[in-house]
Amino acid sequence: MSPALQTRNLTKKFGGFIATDNISLNVAAGSRHALIGPNGAGKTTLINLLTGFLEPTSGAVLLAGTDVTALSQHARVKRGVARTFQINRLFADMTVLESVLLAVNERRGLGTRWWRPVRAHADALDEAAQLLTQLRLGAVANERARNLAYGKQRLVEIALALAARPRVLLLDEPAAGVPTSESRELFETIAQLPRDVTVLLIEHDMDLVFRFADRISVLVNGAILVEDVPDKIGSDPQVRQLYLGEAAHV
Ligand code: ADP
Ligand code: MG
Numbered sequence: 001m002s003p004a005l006q007t008r009n010l011t012k013k014f015g016g017f018i019a020t021d022n023i024s025l026n027v028a029a030g031s032r033h034a035l036i037g038p039n040g041a042g043k044t045t046l047i048n049l050l051t052g053f054l055e056p057t058s059g060a061v062l063l064a065g066t067d068v069t070a071l072s073q074h075a076r077v078k079r080g081v082a083r084t085f086q087i088n089r090l091f092a093d094m095t096v097l098e099s100v101l102l103a104v105n106e107r108r109g110l111g112t113r114w115w116r117p118v119r120a121h122a123d124a125l126d127e128a129a130q131l132l133t134q135l136r137l138g139a140v141a142n143e144r145a146r147n148l149a150y151g152k153q154r155l156v157e158i159a160l161a162l163a164a165r166p167r168v169l170l171l172d173e174p175a176a177g178v179p180t181s182e183s184r185e186l187f188e189t190i191a192q193l194p195r196d197v198t199v200l201l202i203e204h205d206m207d208l209v210f211r212f213a214d215r216i217s218v219l220v221n222g223a224i225l226v227e228d229v230p231d232k233i234g235s236d237p238q239v240r241q242l243y244l245g246e247a248a249h250v
Contacts, residue, residue, distance in 0.1 A: 009022050031215050077164060096142070
């Protein structure tokens with residue numbers, strides 16, 4: 001089976017600066033793959049290349065074996081690539097259930113119709129409720145997103161992304177700004193997503209990464225230094241050197 005997501009010799013230059021340096025990455029279907037590396041290593045740039053937000057200087061992006069390098073962000077979403085965005089003002093003022101329902105209807109193509117068959121409405125409501133259960137948001141379904149704790153807001157953002165029924169979910173530091181007391185639950189919830197969604201995640205906190213990932217790629221200066229299972233990454237001398245300040249965690 002083709003990897004869910006692949007890059008081939010992917011390179012991105014900003015002027016003379018090489019932000020992504022000949023990266024060939026394979027993200028296996030169903031995996032929980034983490035991308036780690038120091039600030040400025042090129043992690044966010046790589047995600048931007050995967051979603052089509054940025055165009056590569058050279059190289060290719062493949063989705064389930066199909067070259068999508070020339071496709072727009074929107075076309076890639078349709079093919080199953082999702083990333084999270086911060087809850088916007090519209091969603092912030094809606095209840096959690098309303099906002100997820102809106103996203104589900106959007107995917108179903110019912111979003112802009114003022115009328116809709118009762119059955120279709122019930123199906124969408126079922127689907128939204130199921131997403132809330134999956135993300136442990138059932139208890140806050142009727143609260144406004146903006147009143148939620150940050151960890152829960154992140155989960156709403158993930159629910160909105162999942163409403164598109166993606167095959168691949170890209171998460172760029174989902175725990176950023178989330179208090180430590182909430183980040184573990186956030187990660188447990190992400191880890192429990194069904195395996196038909198492949199997750200590629202950027203995260204700084206090594207404890208969270210090692211708990212979550214079944215595969216880790218270490219990015220340094222735009223290139224992959226090493227890629228392996230967490231145990232091997234944890235004992236890799238180059239990686240330990242890189243994270244010397246955090247040696248206790250690695
Ligand atoms: P990370 O997410 O690993 O911290 P980034 O991908 O955000 O790293 O950035 C990698 C490098 O590319 C950084 O040195 C950054 O300054 C540079 N960079 C990112 N985006 C741009 C841009 N649009 N123009 C110029 N340089 C950029
Ligand atoms: Mg970044």
